[in-house]
Amino acid sequence: MKALVFDLDGTLADSTYQHVLAWQRAFAGAGIIVPAVEIHRRIGMDGNLLIAALDRAFSLGLDAAQRANLKTRHAEQFAPMRREIRLFCGAGRVAETLEPLGIRWAIVTSGTMADVAALLDAVHADRADAVITGEDEAESKPAGHPIARACAKLRVNAHDAAVVGDAVWDMLASREAGSLGIGVLTGGYSREELSSSGAFRVYRDIAEFLTRLEEIGVQAG
């Protein structure tokens, strides 16, 4: 294993539940009631895909203007909650843990730069070998393309990289790219949901993962 690709929301930063409420409020503002759990299980897709998935699941028949409006409303609802988002235990130590081991690393998020800029600073993303945000890729997770792109930037074959994420969409993207999928429980998916979506291992949080890197084939420094 030569490189690690990290998801951000729900994996490094505790933002999933705020995103759930921001989306639920965005839909409610358009007069559409969506159960929170249905949103929760679609967090980690990019916003356009999340809207399209809920549109299909609940036969909403949204037009392009309504979809754009929902994205705007979500951004408005989420913005005031940004300041309460905290990193998970261990998320601030990714760089200092991986650098001595010679492991290259990247962050691949479906989030917008407006929502993730402060979090990227907090996880020392300036020390990452690649950072891909929602703006960078026409095709976002659960497609494998952004993972493949990150691996290209890291100059590793995707087969020599592991994707660390909290959502089944991370596992799906990892599989499509040909990387090893590693789950963390911090986004609210269960161990079984992640395992049955292809996670090779599931850890409680990023802190536990960083203490067990040898379990995925990273050699101790």
Next chain:
Amino acid sequence: MKALVFDLDGTLADSTYQHVLAWQRAFAGAGIIVPAVEIHRRIGMDGNLLIAALDRAFSLGLDAAQRANLKTRHAEQFAPMRREIRLFCGAGRVAETLEPLGIRWAIVTSGTMADVAALLDAVHADRADAVITGEDEAESKPAGHPIARACAKLRVNAHDAAVVGDAVWDMLASREAGSLGIGVLTGGYSREELSSSGAFRVYRDIAEFLTRLEEIGVQAG
């Protein structure tokens, strides 16, 4: 099967995610960072037990004054979110579905009357045969006592009743009381988490459950 005992938050009403943020903000206000998922998986216990469980899990060493303060802060944080809580599909039809079948029903919630009063109105709890709130029982779920008390009020043996809930705590309480546990996915627990906690069946939501009552031994009217 002669009677059904329903949980409220996460089962009839879509309030779990608001409670998660209200508790997280309550802890943050006391300078304590708790990951949202750790709160989520303890929702459905009453507030004192939730605080005690997190105190133990994170070795917080909270004293009585701090615990009381956290409960107060949670109530303050949750209050402004009450108005956005909606019932799940089907939750408003419990009374009209069960009455023609001769099935008695109760609601057993760990919530406080202040938080659940409007929701009880919305689910026509005045037509329920018993309603037990957090104030009514010294010993709340996951203990079986409030389930046993509801069954006594319904004048059924607990073995002839099913408990319908979204949390593993509902399944644990159901088991202790000797009732059949039935899970719904609307609180954000996974199918496997509920099944492995003893749920006999797991339904997507209360609406699906009400269309499949014969699967738990309720005879069609």
